[in-house]
Structure formats: structure tokens, C-alpha cells
Amino acid sequence: MKNTKNIVIVGATSGIAEHCARIWLQSHPANLTLIGRNAARTEKVAADLQVRNPESVIRIVETDFLDPAAIQQTAEDIAAAGTIDIVLIAQGSLTEQLDCQTDLSVCKESLEINGISPVLFAEAFAEHLLKAGQGTLALIGSVAGDRGRKSNYAYGAAKGMVARYAQGLQHRFAGSGVKVVLIKPGPTDTPMTAHLKAQGAKLTPVEDVAQGIVIAINRGQAVAYVPGKWRLIMWVIRHLPGFVFNKLNI
Amino acid sequence: MTKISSWGRLSAHKHVVTEINDRTQIPALLQSHHPGLAYGMGRSYGDICLNPGGVLWKTTKLDRFISFNNKTGILRCEAGVLLRDIQRLVIPRGWILPVTPGTQLVTVGGAIANDVHGKNHHALGSFGDHLLQIRLVRSTGETIDCDHNQQHDWFTATIGGLGLTGVIMEAEIQLQKVASAWLNTETLAYANLDEFFHLADDSEAKWQHTVSWIDCLSGIGRGIFMRANPIAEDSRITPKARQLTMPFMPPVSLVNRLTLYPFNNAYFYLQKKQAGPGIVYYEKFFYPLDNLLEWNRMYGPKGFFQYQSVVPRAVGKQAVQSMLKEIARSGEGSFLAVLKTFGNREAIGMMSFPQPGVTLALDFSNNGARTLKLFERLDAIVREAGGRIYPAKDARMPRDLFERGYPKLHEFLAYRDPGISSALSRRLIGY
Numbered sequence: 010m011k012n013t014k015n016i017v018i019v020g021a022t023s024g025i026a027e028h029c030a031r032i033w034l035q036s037h038p039a040n041l042t043l044i045g046r047n048a049a050r051t052e053k054v055a056a057d058l059q060v061r062n063p064e065s066v067i068r069i070v071e072t073d074f075l076d077p078a079a080i081q082q083t084a085e086d087i088a089a090a091g092t093i094d095i096v097l098i099a100q101g102s103l104t105e106q107l108d109c110q111t112d113l114s115v116c117k118e119s120l121e122i123n124g125i126s127p128v129l130f131a132e133a134f135a136e137h138l139l140k141a142g143q144g145t146l147a148l149i150g151s152v153a154g155d156r157g158r159k160s161n162y163a164y165g166a167a168k169g170m171v172a173r174y175a176q177g178l179q180h181r182f183a184g185s186g187v188k189v190v191l192i193k194p195g196p197t198d199t200p201m202t203a204h205l206k207a208q209g210a211k212l213t214p215v216e217d218v219a220q221g222i223v224i225a226i227n228r229g230q231a232v233a234y235v236p237g238k239w240r241l242i243m244w245v246i247r248h249l250p251g252f253v254f255n256k257l258n259i
Numbered sequence: 260m261t262k263i264s265s266w267g268r269l270s271a272h273k274h275v276v277t278e279i280n281d282r283t284q285i286p287a288l289l290q291s292h293h294p295g296l297a298y299g300m301g302r303s304y305g306d307i308c309l310n311p312g313g314v315l316w317k318t319t320k321l322d323r324f325i326s327f328n329n330k331t332g333i334l335r336c337e338a339g340v341l342l343r344d345i346q347r348l349v350i351p352r353g354w355i356l357p358v359t360p361g362t363q364l365v366t367v368g369g370a371i372a373n374d375v376h377g378k379n380h381h382a383l384g385s386f387g388d389h390l391l392q393i394r395l396v397r398s399t400g401e402t403i404d405c406d407h408n409q410q411h412d413w414f415t416a417t418i419g420g421l422g423l424t425g426v427i428m429e430a431e432i433q434l435q436k437v438a439s440a441w442l443n444t445e446t447l448a449y450a451n452l453d454e455f456f457h458l459a460d461d462s463e464a465k466w467q468h469t470v471s472w473i474d475c476l477s478g479i480g481r482g483i484f485m486r487a488n489p490i491a492e493d494s495r496i497t498p499k500a501r502q503l504t505m506p507f508m509p510p511v512s513l514v515n516r517l518t519l520y521p522f523n524n525a526y527f528y529l530q531k532k533q534a535g536p537g538i539v540y541y542e543k544f545f546y547p548l549d550n551l552l553e554w555n556r557m558y559g560p561k562g563f564f565q566y567q568s569v570v571p572r573a574v575g576k577q578a579v580q581s582m583l584k585e586i587a588r589s590g591e592g593s594f595l596a597v598l599k600t601f602g603n604r605e606a607i608g609m610m611s612f613p614q615p616g617v618t619l620a621l622d623f624s625n626n627g628a629r630t631l632k633l634f635e636r637l638d639a640i641v642r643e644a645g646g647r648i649y650p651a652k653d654a655r656m657p658r659d660l661f662e663r664g665y666p667k668l669h670e671f672l673a674y675r676d677p678g679i680s681s682a683l684s685r686r687l688i689g690y
Binding site for chain 1: 261275276277278280281282320323324325326327329334336348
């Protein structure tokens with residue numbers, strides 16, 4: 010096995026992705042490709058990671074996150090540069106459910122950035138991983154994708170789409186050397202959830218969530234709830250009968 | 260609104276907490292919300308980091324490094340980076356933060372705003388002495404790059420500037436070369452203040468780090484003196500990090516008259532018995548309390564004060580002696596009591612705390628009026644001695660003592676940001 014891993018992060022300015030990268034670079038140098046919508050913001054993440062691990066080679070790719078042709082080209086270029094070990098797809102934006110209801114363009118944006126964009130990237134990279142016969146494709150879903158709830162079903166539906174897509178890819182790649190990991194973080198303390206925190210929500214530190222993700226990717230776990238307690242909580246929520254669930258204000 | 264306390268847990272007022280997630284947001288954020296105050300780890304003890312009913316700009320997510328030159332040891336980072344993260348990054352590469360306080364769980368911005376000092380003040384001064392540049396954002400949205408040459412007045416106003424000159428966005432720090440993460444230490448018992456001063460004077464030339472634990476209830480000033488130097492070559496394995504958390508808040512302070520006498524006695528004799536040379540890992544030597552997260556809970560729901568003063572050396576012995584007598588008579592106090600001599604150097608900041616002399620720092624459980632009465636008697640001694648009190652630790656010093664202790668206050672006020680206010684600034688400056 011080669012020592013230096015080739016890691017690709019889509020949505021590299023996401024708080025969770027950035028902390029995963031910090032953990033990956035903590036012990037070993039890596040070849041890191043950071044894909045972002047905004048090069049200036051991605052640059053800051055890259056500079057920080059470079060200080061943390063000077064021996065790593067860090068590349069920045071700026072691309073559109075919804076244009077299928079651009080996504081395909083990006084994946085192709087990166088795959089052509091060398092065999093990929095890990096792809097982490099992490100972009101996301103937590104829109105207010107109420108805004109999605111009153112303004113359909115917000116609703117559309119939420120579905121696109123949280124659902125369509127990640128699955129397009131997954132599909133684009135899946136092809137190349139399969140060709141190489143190895144690698145791990147990790148997608149960040151959410152506990153919100155497990156059951157539609159009135160407080161955030163637009164975001165939840167998009168994340169549910171990611172989950173179903175990951176499931177399909179797992180089925181397709183069964184028996185191949187490629188692993189697909191679906192990660193379902195609970196509410197995490199990142200810039201994305203700042204407004205939840207202001208409302209007094211209890212959030213898991215992003216460092217802990219990132220640690221859980223890195224472990225799940227190492228193991229090639231099919232579905233990973235981070236922290237693990239959410240597996241149980243969401244099992245209960247999924248199995249609540251409608252007449253009970255509908256009375257809950259969640 | 261979120262309830263926020265400082266390290267002393269004396270209050271838990273509601274604040275509007277706004278997280279800063281990206282340094283480029285700062286100018287816009289400052290213009291839209293004020294008056295506010297930058298808030299990092301909340302490790303200052305009193306009200307310097309609080310702004311009850313107002314806005315706190317939380318800086319802990321400003322935790323990115325910007326550049327590091329391994330040849331020159333110059334590090335540039337955002338203000339919310341923890342000193343711990345710097346140490347863990349640079350020590351394996353042969354560099355170390357020249358000055359750190361007794362905890363590494365503080366942000367760079369907080370270390371600058373309080374111009375913190377450590378056990379090596381006599382050798383290397385305070386945190387501000389090793390800064391090369393500060394990037395400051397004013398609530399007008401203006402960005403000021405200040406250093407030893409450019410905008411030098413802003414530089415000296417912001418170092419030790421109580422967070423009142425603007426929000427620190429970035430800083431450039433000159434690190435110090437270090438060969439090892441381990442220190443050669445020597446522990447010695449002293450029976451009284453004469454012995455302490457003798458040891459301190461004797462150690463300054465040859466030892467980079469000196470500090471002492473003092474038994475604040477003995478009345479005679481006995482204690483344990485510790486001195487250390489980094490070892491020349493590193494051949495040891497990094498010890499496993501061990502981290503505990505104070506699991507609950509006891510209903511009353513665990514530090515009280517019943518526990519304090521036996522604890523101090525036992526600690527003194529145990530340390531005395533174990534006195535001698537040793538080799539200690541830097542985290543254990545510099546930040547002994549960081550292993551127990553939330554140790555401030557042991558003082559119970561009413562919280563605690565820290566009283567830290569510095570008095571000039573010429574009157575140092577009498578002043579410390581008088582303070583110890585008052586404390587012993589009151590029966591208040593704590594086992595967390597530190598006595599240290601500062602080096603003979605003026606700090607760079609207009610409002611920096613360190614000055615030539617001797618500094619005494621003590622924790623006190625909050626016993627209400629009884630504790631505050633004792634502080635008044637200690638204030639009188641500090642005032643008489645021409646000393647000052649450390650704002651980073653303070654929640655109650657009288658305004659006249661602040662004004663006397665910080666003669667450059669008037670000059671400093673010209674650099675205040677009108678969009679920034681803290682509980683401390685309102686208490687001691689009036690707005």
C-alpha cells in the first residue's frame with residue numbers, strides 16, 4: 010500500500026469537512042484536493058491545512074456545484090491525476106423550513122445544494138472509483154433525512170435523497186473494491202447551525218463529529234450515525250406510529 | 260440570548276452571542292451589531308469578557324493558521340486559535356510559544372488583550388513582547404495593521420488593551436526555539452518570605468521559569484518554590500494525554516475552612532518531602548490544571564474571585580507579608596495561591612498588568628460581604644505600596660485603584676472603540 014493517500018473533499022469549506030481534513034493531516038501527509046464554490050474561501054482552509062501539515066500537497070479546485078458538465082469534468086480531471094482513495098462529499102446549507110414554505114426559490118436552492126449537488130458529485134466520482142476498483146466514497150447525509158418532520162422537511166427530503174442514492178450505489182458496488190459510506194450527523198456545532206445554537210439547541214462539537222466520520226470511513230461502514238446515539242434516537246423516531254408522531258412538536 | 264459566565268462563575272447574565280465563522284465577516288459584523296465585545300474561551304475570571312444584555316462576538320471558530328515559517332519561527336494565525344493548538348503544532352517542529360499563562364486553553368486574541376504572562380516573565384516578559392503584528396478591526400469596519408513601526412500607538416494600545424480597542428482578527432507571533440518538550444525542574448521548600456526572595460533572586464539568572472505555591476493561611480509565607488529549564492535534547496516519548504472533567508457542581512464550595520487548613524498542610528509537607536530535581540513534560544509543568552476541565556466548579560454555585568496584584572519590589576516583602584496576615588486572619592483563601600517575582604522590565608502595552616515587582620495571586624470562594632471586606636483590606640495594602648490589580652482576574656476593584664494603578668489610562672482612552680463595551684469598562688471607566 011502506498012503511504013500518501015489521495016483525498017478529495019467536495020464542499021471543503023464546510024465545518025465538518027474542514028475538521029475531517031485536519032484529522033487526516035494530523036498524523037500523515039496526504040494529497041488533498043479541495044473542491045469549493047469560492048476559491049478565496051477554500052484558499053483559507055487550504056492555507057490552514059498546509060501549516061498543519063507542510064509535507065502535504067494541497068490543491069484547490071473551484072467549480073460550479075450544480076452544473077452537471079462542470080461536475081463531470083472536475084471528477085474526470087481529478088481522477089486523471091491519480092488513483093483516489095477517499096472522496097468526501099460534504100456541501101450543505103441548512104435553510105429555514107419556514108423560508109422554504111414561503112419562497113419556493115429558497116426551497117429549490119435547499120433541495121439543490123443539499124440533495125442534487127451531492128448526488129451528482131457522487132455519481133461523477135463513482136465511475137472513476139469503480140474503474141480503479143478501489144476507494145471510499147463518503148456522503149454526508151443527516152439524521153434529518155430519516156423521517157420528514159415539520160421543522161425541516163425541505164432539508165430532510167434532500168438529505169433523504171442522498172441516503173437513497175448512497176443505498177443504490179452500495180447495492181451497485183457490492184462485491185467490488187469500492188466502498189460507499191453514508192454519514193448521518195446529528196445537530197453539529199458548525200457555522201451552518203449557528204442560528205440553532207442561538208436558539209439554545211445542544212450541538213455536538215464539530216471535532217467529535219469529524220472524528221466519528223474519519224473512523225467510519227476507515228472502516229468502510231455502510232451507514233454511520235455520529236455521534237452513535239442518534240442511531241437509537243432515529244430508530245425510535247422512524248418507528249413512532251403516525252398518531253403519536255403527529256402530536257410531537259419536532 | 261444565552262447565559263454566559265466568565266471563569267469565576269460569579270454571574271450568568273444573558274448575552275446575544277454571535278459567532279464569527281470567517282475572518283472576512285468581521286468588519287460587516289462589527290458594523291451591524293454594537294456595542295459588543297470579543298469573547299474567546301471565557302477564561303478570564305471576572306467581568307472583562309462579559310457584556311450583560313449586549314452582544315458577544317464569539318471568536319473560537321476563528322481557529323485557522325495562516326502561515327508558519329519553520330526557519331524563522333514566525334507564525335501568523337487567526338485570533339481564535341488556542342495556545343494549546345499552537346504548542347501542539349510547533350513544539351514537535353522545534354519551536355514554542357515564548358510566553359504562555361497557567362492555562363493553554365485560551366485564544367491568541369485573549370492572550371493579547373490581557374497581555375498575559377507566565378512563569379518566565381523575568382526572562383522573556385509578557386505575551387505582547389513576542390508579537391510582530393496585530394490586525395485589528397474597528398467597529399467602523401476599518402482594518403488596522405499595527406506593529407513595532409507602523410501604527411505603533413495602536414499596537415501598544417491593543418496589547419493589554421482589555422479588548423476595548425477593536426476586535427483582533429489576526430496576529431503574527433515570533434516563536435522561540437526549543438530543543439525539547441521536557442523540562443529539568445527543581446522543587447524547593449521555603450519557610451518564609453525572606454527565603455522566597457532569596458530563592459527568586461538566586462534563580463533568575465540561571466532558570467528560565469520560576470514560580471511558587473504559597474500557603475496563604477500559614478501567615479509566615481511558607482511555600483514551595485519551583486524552577487525549570489528546557490532540557491537540551493529530546494529523547495523521551497510524549498506521555499499520553501489524560502483529561503478529566505469536574506463531573507458536577509457541588510452544592511457548596513469544596514474550598515472552605517474545613518478543607519483548606521488540612522489540604523495546605525498536607526500539600527506543603529508532601530512537596531517538601533519530595534523536593535529535589537525532576538524531569539517534567541511541558542504540559543504538566545506549565546498547565547497543571549488543564550488536566551481537570553471545569554475545575555472552577557469546585558467553588559460551588561456562588562463562584563469565586565481571584566485577587567492578583569503586583570507591588571514594587573522595594574516594598575514587596577512588607578506588602579506581601581501584610582496581605583498574607585490579612586488573609587490568614589480572615590481564614591478565607593484557597594490552595595490555589597501563587598507568588599512570583601516579575602523581571603525588571605516594563606511591558607509594551609499601555610494597560611499591561613506586568614511591571615517590575617512581585618505578584619501574588621489567590622483564589623477565594625465567593626462568601627459575599629465577608630470576602631469583599633477582605634479585598635478592601637488587601638486593596639489598601641496594594642494602594643499604599645503603589646501596586647496594581649490584574650483586570651483579567653478582577654470583578655470588583657474600586658475605580659480609584661484602577662486609575663492609580665494604570666497611569667496611562669487617559670492616553671489609552673483615545674484608542675477605545677466606541678462600538679465596544681464590557682462590564683469591566685462600564686464599571687471602571689464609566690462606559
